[in-house]
Amino acid sequence: MxxxxxxxxxxxxxxDVYSIGELAEKLFPQRGAALAELWRDKQIEYTRLRTMCATYKPFWEVTQDALVFSCKKLGLDLTLDAQNSLMGQYAKxxxxxxxxxxxxxxxxxxxxxxxxxxxxxxxxxxxxxxxxxxxxxxxxxxxxxxxxxxxxxxxxxxxxxxxxxxxxxxxxxxxxxxxxxxxxxxxxxxxxxxxxxxxxxxxxxxxxxxxxxxxxxxxxxxxxxxxx
Amino acid sequence: MxxxxxxxxxxxxxxDVYSIGELAEKLFPQRGAALAELWRDKQIEYTRLRTMCATYKPFWEVTQDALVFSCKKLGLDLTLDAQNSLMGQYAKxxxxxxxxxxxxxxxxxxxxxxxxxxxxxxxxxxxxxxxxxxxxxxxxxxxxxxxxxxxxxxxxxxxxxxxxxxxxxxxxxxxxxxxxxxxxxxxxxxxxxxxxxxxxxxxxxxxxxxxxxxxxxxxxxxxxxxxx
Known part of the structure; x- marks a missing residue:
């Protein structure tokens, strides 16, 4: 080779995506780890579903969709501020x-x-x-x-x-x-x-x-x- | 329409796949729910990866692969007997x-x-x-x-x-x-x-x-x- x-x-x-879990924990005490894990899983799941079904949408948007779903599923109230902080973390x-x-x-x-x-x-x-x-x-x-x-x-x-x-x-x-x-x-x-x-x-x-x-x-x- | x-x-x-979780709990006390959930997620994940990569394998085998992985991930000792019981549950x-x-x-x-x-x-x-x-x-x-x-x-x-x-x-x-x-x-x-x-x-x-x-x-x- x-x-x-x-x-x-x-x-x-x-x-290192670890800081996303840290921030999630700060925003949603005791639920940060669960949110970070479900968010990541959903993010990847949505990329696969959209690829299999030829319904592509950019990763930033898919990531946001996954965050919104994950908060609904976990019963967390996602304010726009929290959403912006969590998404913003990806950029840095x-x-x-x-x-x-x-x-x-x-x-x-x-x-x-x-x-x-x-x-x-x-x-x-x-x-x-x-x-x-x-x-x-x-x-x-x-x-x-x-x-x-x-x-x-x-x-x-x-x-x-x-x-x-x-x-x-x-x-x-x-x-x-x-x-x-x-x-x-x-x-x-x-x-x-x-x-x-x-x-x-x-x-x-x-x-x-x-x-x-x-x-x-x-x-x-x-x-x-x-x-x- | x-x-x-x-x-x-x-x-x-x-x-109803609920009985799979029940059996998993019997085989692995306190871990049945975690196993049933991870197993299901992995099973579906593997079907998608194999579809996207054109590496199809029948669902029975994919399901078995997902079970093996899930037990490894959770540190559960999957005997052949336990594997056969859990897989057999799908048939009934x-x-x-x-x-x-x-x-x-x-x-x-x-x-x-x-x-x-x-x-x-x-x-x-x-x-x-x-x-x-x-x-x-x-x-x-x-x-x-x-x-x-x-x-x-x-x-x-x-x-x-x-x-x-x-x-x-x-x-x-x-x-x-x-x-x-x-x-x-x-x-x-x-x-x-x-x-x-x-x-x-x-x-x-x-x-x-x-x-x-x-x-x-x-x-x-x-x-x-x-x-x-």
Whole structure:
């Protein structure tokens, strides 16, 4: 295997969504964790339903819909202020502490890098800006270009197209196991950043490599290149 | 609107999946509810991932995969015996108490009826048999025929094809809101059996009608036909 480029998932992989749960807890004491979890699940569920039914809508809006539903389901009174704070959090998520250093090292090794995310372009620009990461990525790819969310093949095809490489020569990195599995099915070489020490999804497919954080990814890339 | 046939979702709509939670609680005291919920969520998640990635596998197997994952995630030791009991429960789920009477009344009104389910044919045959419902349905349709799960259009297309009717003239009935919404997007006239009094999914689409149980469905069909 010869990795010539890396495509990163954004939310949960590069950027830490933990602060959303913290803010939810502040707004809805004792219910923050439940809200953050249901919100995330609904957000992803809606992307899949809209992809299967060809009813695409940008991630920002889907995320907002999921928040509204989750509050109704949990019986929480979502004021406009609370909605704006929670949504606004997405624009300023912090990168995990080791990430910037690892990304710079990977860049130093001559690897081309991209973000490949469900997020719409405006969301991605904002969070990349907020983390001073503009110099790092050659491309910021949003599924908005194809109006289908991951794990649709059309979404995964964005990185091979823009790099002019076969998926096998691109390392796809995600902390979402379903995303790493979908990318493996698609044909990428894959690395699952299993930060939560979760069990592997029972999908009959295994990412090529797994590690606990981005430092483990750096180590994996180094070893892969030495083994060539 | 002129309803000439009805297509029913199976699990949760015709057949009560509550007994699965009861059995799970017996096998894993204090954890039954959590297992039943995660199992159901994973089961549906896997059908969607496999549909988006064209990696279809029959519902029985997907259901088993979801059970295995859920137990790993919750740290429950799933023996083969426990696995067989839980899976076996799907084959003998009881219909909701009002269902047989309502189905017979609908049949008496001259309506053609079908099941349109994610379940594979063997599972559906077993549960229809167990409930003595063979005389009721003109067709038992499984998405296995198209190797794509609901909410894929190819899955919903099965009933219009077999009835030779447009989707608008078929009433699609489901207790899963996402299924009722997907069917509405597809073009069916739809009825959401909202047994749990859940909020409507925030998908920008609303089923044509909603009721608390199958008796409400019967009332809706009667009124629709009188209004013609």
């Amino acid at each position: 010869s990795i010539q480029a890396i495509a990163f998932d954004a939310y949960g992989t590069l950027f 998520l912090k990168a995990f502490p080791e990430n910037l250093g690892v990304l710079q090292d990977l860049q130093g090794m001559g690897l081309k890098m991209a973000i490949l995310s469900n997020g719409n372009p405006q969301m991605l620009e904002a969070v990349v800006d907020a983390n001073g990461m503009h110099g790092i990525f050659n491309h910021i790819l949003s599924v908005d270009a194809v109006k289908k969310y991951k794990t649709a093949p059309e979404a995964y095809q964005l990185a091979p197209d823009v790099f002019g490489l076969s998926a096998k020569n691109i390392l796809f990195v995600s902390s979402n196991c379903w995303d790493a599995c979908g990318a493996t099915w698609f044909g990428y070489t894959t690395f699952w950043v299993n930060r939560a020490n979760a069990p592997l999804e029972e999908l009959g497919v295994t990412p090529d490599a797994t590690g606990r954080d981005m430092t483990a990814l750096l180590e994996y890339v180094r070893q892969s290149r030495e083994a060539k | 002129s309803i000439q046939a009805i297509a029913f979702d199976a699990y949760g709509t015709l057949f 789920l009881k219909a909701f108490p009002e269902n047989l009477g309502v189905l017979q009344d609908l049949q008496g009104m001259g309506l053609k009826m079908a099941i349109l389910s994610n379940g594979n044919p063997q599972m559906l045959e077993a549960v229809v048999d167990a409930n003595g419902m063979h005389g009721i349905f003109n067709h038992i349709l499984s998405v296995d025929a198209v190797k794509k799960y609901k909410t894929a259009p190819e899955a919903y297309q099965l009933a219009p094809d077999v009835f030779g009717l447009s989707a608008k003239n078929i009433l699609f009935v489901s207790s899963n809101c996402w299924d009722a919404c997907g069917a509405t997007w597809f073009g069916y006239t739809t009825f959401w059996v909202n047994r749990a009094n859940a909020p409507l999914e925030e998908l920008g689409v609303t089923p044509d009608a909603t009721g608390r149980d199958m008796t409400a469905l019967l009332e809706y069909v009667r009124q629709s036909r009188e209004a013609k």
